[in-house]
Amino acid sequence: MTTSASAKVTKLNRVERNAWTKQKIFEAATKVVGKYGYAEASVARITEQAGVAQGTFYNHFVNRQELLDQLLPKIGMDMVRFIRDRTGTGHAARQEIERFAAFFDFIREVPEFLRILNEAEFFAPRGYQKHLDNVATAYVRILQRARESGSIVDYSDEEFEAIVHMLMGARGYLSLRYSYAADGGVIDVPVHVKTAYEKLITRGLVKPEGRRK
Amino acid sequence: MTTSASAKVTKLNRVERNAWTKQKIFEAATKVVGKYGYAEASVARITEQAGVAQGTFYNHFVNRQELLDQLLPKIGMDMVRFIRDRTGTGHAARQEIERFAAFFDFIREVPEFLRILNEAEFFAPRGYQKHLDNVATAYVRILQRARESGSIVDYSDEEFEAIVHMLMGARGYLSLRYSYAADGGVIDVPVHVKTAYEKLITRGLVKPEGRRK
Amino acid sequence: MTTSASAKVTKLNRVERNAWTKQKIFEAATKVVGKYGYAEASVARITEQAGVAQGTFYNHFVNRQELLDQLLPKIGMDMVRFIRDRTGTGHAARQEIERFAAFFDFIREVPEFLRILNEAEFFAPRGYQKHLDNVATAYVRILQRARESGSIVDYSDEEFEAIVHMLMGARGYLSLRYSYAADGGVIDVPVHVKTAYEKLITRGLVKPEGRRK
Amino acid sequence: MTTSASAKVTKLNRVERNAWTKQKIFEAATKVVGKYGYAEASVARITEQAGVAQGTFYNHFVNRQELLDQLLPKIGMDMVRFIRDRTGTGHAARQEIERFAAFFDFIREVPEFLRILNEAEFFAPRGYQKHLDNVATAYVRILQRARESGSIVDYSDEEFEAIVHMLMGARGYLSLRYSYAADGGVIDVPVHVKTAYEKLITRGLVKPEGRRK
DNA sequence: TATGAATGAGGCTTCATTCAT
DNA sequence: GATGAATGAAGCCTCATTCAT
Numbered sequence: 001m002t003t004s005a006s007a008k009v010t011k012l013n014r015v016e017r018n019a020w021t022k023q024k025i026f027e028a029a030t031k032v033v034g035k036y037g038y039a040e041a042s043v044a045r046i047t048e049q050a051g052v053a054q055g056t057f058y059n060h061f062v063n064r065q066e067l068l069d070q071l072l073p074k075i076g077m078d079m080v081r082f083i084r085d086r087t088g089t090g091h092a093a094r095q096e097i098e099r100f101a102a103f104f105d106f107i108r109e110v111p112e113f114l115r116i117l118n119e120a121e122f123f124a125p126r127g128y129q130k131h132l133d134n135v136a137t138a139y140v141r142i143l144q145r146a147r148e149s150g151s152i153v154d155y156s157d158e159e160f161e162a163i164v165h166m167l168m169g170a171r172g173y174l175s176l177r178y179s180y181a182a183d184g185g186v187i188d189v190p191v192h193v194k195t196a197y198e199k200l201i202t203r204g205l206v207k208p209e210g211r212r213k
Numbered sequence: 214m215t216t217s218a219s220a221k222v223t224k225l226n227r228v229e230r231n232a233w234t235k236q237k238i239f240e241a242a243t244k245v246v247g248k249y250g251y252a253e254a255s256v257a258r259i260t261e262q263a264g265v266a267q268g269t270f271y272n273h274f275v276n277r278q279e280l281l282d283q284l285l286p287k288i289g290m291d292m293v294r295f296i297r298d299r300t301g302t303g304h305a306a307r308q309e310i311e312r313f314a315a316f317f318d319f320i321r322e323v324p325e326f327l328r329i330l331n332e333a334e335f336f337a338p339r340g341y342q343k344h345l346d347n348v349a350t351a352y353v354r355i356l357q358r359a360r361e362s363g364s365i366v367d368y369s370d371e372e373f374e375a376i377v378h379m380l381m382g383a384r385g386y387l388s389l390r391y392s393y394a395a396d397g398g399v400i401d402v403p404v405h406v407k408t409a410y411e412k413l414i415t416r417g418l419v420k421p422e423g424r425r426k
Numbered sequence: 427m428t429t430s431a432s433a434k435v436t437k438l439n440r441v442e443r444n445a446w447t448k449q450k451i452f453e454a455a456t457k458v459v460g461k462y463g464y465a466e467a468s469v470a471r472i473t474e475q476a477g478v479a480q481g482t483f484y485n486h487f488v489n490r491q492e493l494l495d496q497l498l499p500k501i502g503m504d505m506v507r508f509i510r511d512r513t514g515t516g517h518a519a520r521q522e523i524e525r526f527a528a529f530f531d532f533i534r535e536v537p538e539f540l541r542i543l544n545e546a547e548f549f550a551p552r553g554y555q556k557h558l559d560n561v562a563t564a565y566v567r568i569l570q571r572a573r574e575s576g577s578i579v580d581y582s583d584e585e586f587e588a589i590v591h592m593l594m595g596a597r598g599y600l601s602l603r604y605s606y607a608a609d610g611g612v613i614d615v616p617v618h619v620k621t622a623y624e625k626l627i628t629r630g631l632v633k634p635e636g637r638r639k
Numbered sequence: 640m641t642t643s644a645s646a647k648v649t650k651l652n653r654v655e656r657n658a659w660t661k662q663k664i665f666e667a668a669t670k671v672v673g674k675y676g677y678a679e680a681s682v683a684r685i686t687e688q689a690g691v692a693q694g695t696f697y698n699h700f701v702n703r704q705e706l707l708d709q710l711l712p713k714i715g716m717d718m719v720r721f722i723r724d725r726t727g728t729g730h731a732a733r734q735e736i737e738r739f740a741a742f743f744d745f746i747r748e749v750p751e752f753l754r755i756l757n758e759a760e761f762f763a764p765r766g767y768q769k770h771l772d773n774v775a776t777a778y779v780r781i782l783q784r785a786r787e788s789g790s791i792v793d794y795s796d797e798e799f800e801a802i803v804h805m806l807m808g809a810r811g812y813l814s815l816r817y818s819y820a821a822d823g824g825v826i827d828v829p830v831h832v833k834t835a836y837e838k839l840i841t842r843g844l845v846k847p848e849g850r851r852k
Numbered sequence: 853t854a855t856g857a858a859t860g861a862g863g864c865t866t867c868a869t870t871c872a873t
Numbered sequence: 874g875a876t877g878a879a880t881g882a883a884g885c886c887t888c889a890t891t892c893a894t
């Protein structure tokens with residue numbers, strides 16, 4: 001029926017419009033938080049950036065926090081994919097180093113990620129938790145597989161979870177220390193950071209006790 | 214005895230009273246930030262907790278931020294001392310593990326430290342930077358000494374700096390993940406976290422590429 | 427009729443309501459400053475008088491100062507029009523005296539003007555400057571025309587500017603001295619003030635040196 | 640008696656000290672108000688400038704306002720004396736012009752006077768009133784004497800009072816307009832201001848009505 | 853669904869004045 | 874009399890959220 005068809009079209013348009021508006025708000029929030037941080041990401045600023053009225057915001061999100069909490073998980077998944085795409089099929093150690101490097105590549109690719117990641121802990125705890133779970137789960141799985149293939153030995157699943165948090169923490173702090181350029185931009189980490197990571201991952205930091213030559 | 218306590222208070226002279234008031238504000242801030250976080254640590258809340266008028270605050274700190282920025286460095290030095298006291302004279306690997314454990318012991322000793330440390334990054338950036346410098350400097354020195362004694366090999370000073378940030382990051386994330394009890398209190402990290410750290414530190418995570426023998 | 431009034435209000439569209447609110451704030455500010463002076467014209471007081479929330483204020487003015495700075499220029503233009511309307515087409519001297527009288531008439535018509543004018547100098551310097559420029563420019567033009575018609579002789583443009591400031595200063599001080607009633611209200615200046623002004627304007631105060639008959 | 644003598648000396652010293660402290664506060668207030676204006680002249684700032692404690696202030700003045708109200712009358716009397724000393728014994732018109740010039744000379748001599756005079760109206764109304772009375776009384780007396788000597792004709796005492804306010808107002812506004820240098824310093828008024836004043840005083844501004852050649 | 857003005861709680865800070873030493 | 878820490882009222886402004894159109 002034309003009526004239903006047109007209705008459908010209208011409805012679709014409506015739905016599409018709706019999605020489009022929400023998307024605009026989303027992208028605006030990403031930009032704003034990336035540039036000014038969560039604390040400065042007022043609803044006014046975000047909607048202005050999105051080119052919609054403040055009230056419109058609440059047609060798509062129940063409150064400000066809801067949006068903020070969605071930010072990191074979404075970009076985080078992009079990051080996971082990005083890193084996966086950049087990881088080859090070589091030796092497990094090599095792969096881990098590739099992942100490490102890809103993390104910092106991603107930060108340069110999506111500079112907003114840096115602030116969104118590091119601030120989410122306090123300003124979007126729910127989103128942060130979700131992101132952490134996402135990443136940790138995927139990361140643990142990778143380590144498990146490496147263990148299966150014999151590249152990693154003598155680590156339990158529980159220990160993997162701890163290790164994964166250490167590695168994520170290491171990245172977070174390193175990005176804080178090395179990724180911010182003087183002008184507020186984002187730069188690549190120095191090469192010695194990567195070699196240090198490689199050494200830590202492949203041999204550890206300090207000789208074990210009682211180790212003989 | 215209350216009598217002696219009040220007598221003690223009465224005996225304070227101007228300078229001492231002044232210092233005492235400042236100290237009260239300081240301790241109140243530590244409690245408040247520890248409990249509610251920096252964002253909720255309003256001057257009103259802090260002064261109420263300290264039992265002084267709001268205006269009194271500004272006789273001791275030029276503004277709210279100044280106090281917040283002093284919080285972490287001050288407790289951070291306590292932490293450094295605490296850890297130093299808990300570190301024995303044994304093998305370098307053992308010492309590192311002692312330091313790791315002592316970090317989490319300190320968190321339990323001073324539960325406020327957890328939030329103060331983790332939130333300072335954004336709410337007290339100056340204080341955070343100072344703390345990081347304090348800790349990193351001390352930590353690098355420790356590693357350098359271990360290198361001199363032969364317990365660590367093949368790491369440059371630059372790499373040490375990177376490593377130190379990794380280790381601090383690891384601790385930070387682990388504390389976030391494992392130190393918070395369900396009731397909001399602070400608990401010790403599970404033992405597998407410590408064994409994982411020990412393994413990472415002493416042997417690395419993954420077999421190096423092309424390692425023969 | 428109340429019905430029609432409320433109907434009228436109801437009929438307002440968004441833009442009109444917006445303007446109406448701003449206008450309400452404006453009028454409230456005029457009343458408050460007129461009654462209590464700028465120093466006591468807090469945003470709280472003004473919005474209360476206007477019957478809107480304090481936050482509403484900041485939807486219409488970027489800050490308190492902006493409003494205060496708009497007060498005098500706005501009323502000042504009313505004054506200029508008022509005086510112009512009260513100035514006839516007679517002799518230049520007569521016109522000047524009419525302007526002088528009309529100034530004090532305006533003060534009685536809009537009693538708030540008295541404080542707004544006299545205090546703006548310090549509390550709304552930008553607005554005061556604007557007002558002064560408005561008035562001085564118009565006043566100088568009037569004097570120039572009188573010079574063209576031969577009613578004023580031997581004054582340069584620069585001297586006109588100085589004269590205009592003298593005349594404005596004279597009015598200001600006279601209003602301060604004579605316009606305040608005992609009850610805080612505003613009254614007309616005594617007639618001898620007007621005759622004194624007339625004499626000063628038409629013959630000066632003191633015989634010139636060496637003037638012969 | 641030695642006792643009484645020494646007591647007297649001690650007392651004198653005390654009195655002298657007392658006066659000396661008060662004087663220091665007074666001078667500090669003059670400087671502070673002259674430089675920053677009444678609004679910024681907090682008790683803290685004044686006492687700091689004076690080199691005494693805040694509490695000391697209240698041993699000499701019942702409150703801030705009392706001091707502020709004493710400022711202008713005191714300097715005002717200096718001004719009256721200064722102008723009197725600069726006024727010759729020539730023709731009345733010449734004397735009036737000398738007074739006018741001396742007023743601006745005094746402003747340059749005591750730059751603080753400019754702000755203290757112009758702001759007192761609102762921040763030290765009592766002191767302002769007192770100053771105005773002082774000056775007006777003296778000024779009227781001068782005009783009366785000129786009238787007795789025939790240099791001024793046809794002005795009543797009441798009209799003198801009005802005239803005096805006009806002249807003071809003229810000076811006030813002119814100082815506001817012409818005495819402030821770009822750098823915040825104080826400069827002499829342009830010569831055309833003086834000639835304009837002279838013309839106004841000696842011939843008026845505009846030809847009287849119906850005056851025939 | 854989009855709009856954007858209105859709301860009002862709450863935060864930081866200033867400052868005249870008091871008062872115990 | 875001098876000191877200066879303590880007081881607490883009051884002010885300006887921000888911002889998430891609501892709601893009538």
